[in-house]
Amino acid sequence: MKLRTWLLHSLLVLPSLALSADKVTVKMGDNLPDRTNGWGAVVETINAEFKAANPGVDIVTESYPDQPYQEKIKIYATAKQLPDVFKYWSFSTLLKPMVDGSFVVPLDQASFAKYGYLPGALESNVYNGKLYGIPVSADLWVVYYNKKLFKDAGIDKLPATLEEMVALAPKFKAKGIIPMTTDGKDAWPLAITFDQLVWRLSGDATLPRQALARKIKFTDPVFVKAATLLQGMVRAGMFQEDLGVSDYGASRNLFGQGKAAMYLMGSWELGLATDASFSEGFRANVDVFKFPTVASGKGKTDDLFAWYGGNYVVSAASKNAALGVKYLEFYAKRFPAIAWEKQATFPAQTVAARPNDSPVAKSLLRIAAEAKATSGTAALDLSTSAFKEDIQNAIRELSSLLVTPEEFTAKVDAAAAKAARKQ
Amino acid sequence: MKGPFESKALVACLVIPALSVMVFAMLIPLGFSIYYSLTDWSGFGVYRFIGLENYREILMDDAVFWRALWNTLLLMLVTILIQNPIAFALAAVLTHVSKRLSKVLRTIYFVPAVLSLVIIAKMWVSIFNPTYGVLNKALVAVGLQSLAVSWLSNPHTAIWAVIFIIVWQGFGWAMLFYYAGLMTVPKDLEEAARVDGAGWFATYAYIIVPYLYPVIGAVVIIDVISSMKQMELILLSTAGGPGQLTQFLGVYLYQKAFAAGEYGYGNALSVLFVAISIGLTLLARRAMPAAAT
Secondary structure (H helix, E strand, O other): OHHHHHHHHHHHHHHHHHHHHHOEEEEEEEOOOOOOOHHHHHHHHHHHHHHHHOOOEEEEEEEOOHHHHHHHHHHHHHOOOOOOEEEEEOOOOOHHHHHHOOOEOOEOHHHHHOOOEOOOOOHHHEEOOEEOOEEOEOEEEEEEEEHHHHHHOOOOOOOOEHHHHHHOHHHHHHOOOEEEEOOOOOOHHHHHHHHHHHHHHHOOOOHHHHHHOOOOOOOOHHHHHHHHHHHHHHHOOOEOOOHHHOOHHHHHHHHHOOOEEEEEEEHHHHHHHHOOOOOHHHHHHEEEEEOOEOOOOOOOOOEEOEEOOEEEEEEOOOOOHHHHHHHHHHHHHHHHHHHHHOOOOOEOEOOOOOOOOOHHHHHHHHHHHHOOEEOOOOHHHOOOHHHHHHHHHHHHHHHOOOOOHHHHHHHHHHHHHHHHHHO | OOOHHHOHHHHHHHHHHHHHHHHHHHHHHHHHHHHHHOEOOOOOOOOOEOOOHHHHHHHHHOHHHHHHHHHHHHHHHHHHHHHHHHHHHHHHHHHHOOHHHHHHHHHHHHHHHHOOHHHHHHHHHHHHOOOOOHHHHHHHHOOOHHHOOOOOOOOOOHHHHHHHHHHHHHHHHHHHHHHHHHHOOOHHHHHHHHHOOOOHHHHHHHHHHHHOHHHHHHHHHHHHHHHHHOOHHHHHHOOOOOOOOOOOHHHHHHHHHHHOOOHHHHHHHHHHHHHHHHHHHHHHHHHOOHHHO
């Protein structure tokens, strides 16, 4: 009796074991913890389609917020436990160490070229003549704003210059509205803004690159002036009071919950206009404008600070590397259409404008189309990880009013000199 | 008749498992840490030996290291000199109230110690928030708007706000230790002191406190170690900011190793961290009266 039960049990269990043995699980990692809204939902849709097209493939995703995710990936790389396919960034601070350490597989650039990538997008992921990642978003540095809060503060015209924008601060504050929010805790948005201001002042987008290459110095007057303008924004009360401890989520929520009139962030936040976690009133009123010019500067309003940051890469240690590359091809094919349909982010591939696009999407398409020049990656991501950390620390001190603009630029210059010695 | 512990083989069998855990979990990683601290490894790829350069840079050029060390010492002093006496006084009060009230109060005081650090950090970050935080709302409500600042990002208040959170969280443990210690003080000692005419202050100062030296010593050592180990609450609240004003050693070495990609430098920091921890613990033991150690 017992033997018969055992045999019956074995007959039932063995086929399922055989089935599970055939199943391939692809481990994925990204910085999109919200899987029901925006970009996270786009990835889930792509994954579902990929699984349907590839029976027997399962996808397990590990997601963390931006900065913890970057740190986690570095730890995984050190421990040789990288996910099979993971979202990363094209920057020399992030992708280059992965390439140098042979942690990611090279891809066939020709096979991805057919997916309508914007000019320069694939090239931003090329190191040593080989493509290592597929770009996913075109990142434009812009100012999001809440039309209703502008109206409430009696402001009917968007600021054309930085000086005009700063002059709006008292009007918003008089109504109990925070003029502008951004992620000051992680500080990279302020470092990008610093580069943006250098360009607006000088009309030359290459100055930070030249300073990193030690052809000029970060202590030169234009950098000091840009730091003075940035610190001036803090002194004028442009940002939330706890800028230094507001992380990405906290600063985004301040804007989404209608507490702040403007949000200094990149075009990947296109999904704010469709994010169901914010009120209908907010979503109907959110729009975007170009980062203003500086009154005395040589930069033009159509000089667009833009780069291709986010990408997807395949781990070289993965047993499923071939499947990972197949996934990237699928992603490249499906991402622009799904991302645009859900208005989740601004893809690095061409998309067709639709009549029912959100105002934010329409504005971003217009801003991209009107651009006469683009910047490329900001200085903080053009050197070493240590330089990135140093400039972020320095900018935290600048925005906390702990150092003068001169002291700030001296610190950044010392960090650039140290990075140049180590490279 | 031979006792079981006279057999060397048996003693070895009992000691080896624990010893192996110590060797594999502490000594070998420490050895690796010392090895990597002599390199410029970024965490990936090739690296070269740079001798004691990381240590030289930390000790000679790294102002953030000294700031982090100072903050650690400040936390230690506040914990030992402010948190401890209050915890002791409160524990003493609890021994004089009714058993029922004592139980309720002990539970309340101990709640922060059992809460998750993530919850504590998020809760205090919200309370201290200048836009929607309860603290500033309360200050404004009672007409003290001049005191309503951005507690965690204001350079003048940030370190004290952070230390307050840590002390608040650790208070329950200190109180519990002291309460348990006070319950062991023989009643006849107190009565004898009272018969000899000692008031409550003299009873505590000359009888009870000396009797509890071993407990006080243990709590001080725990304070020293927990101050050194402080990391999660900082990382979740200020991450060392504004600037580097609330930086602590544990957070700093983590940021250096994993955010800045200076793994060798981070390891040098961790080796110094271990050396300083051992040094301070020995110092604390030596500074305590003989009876406490």
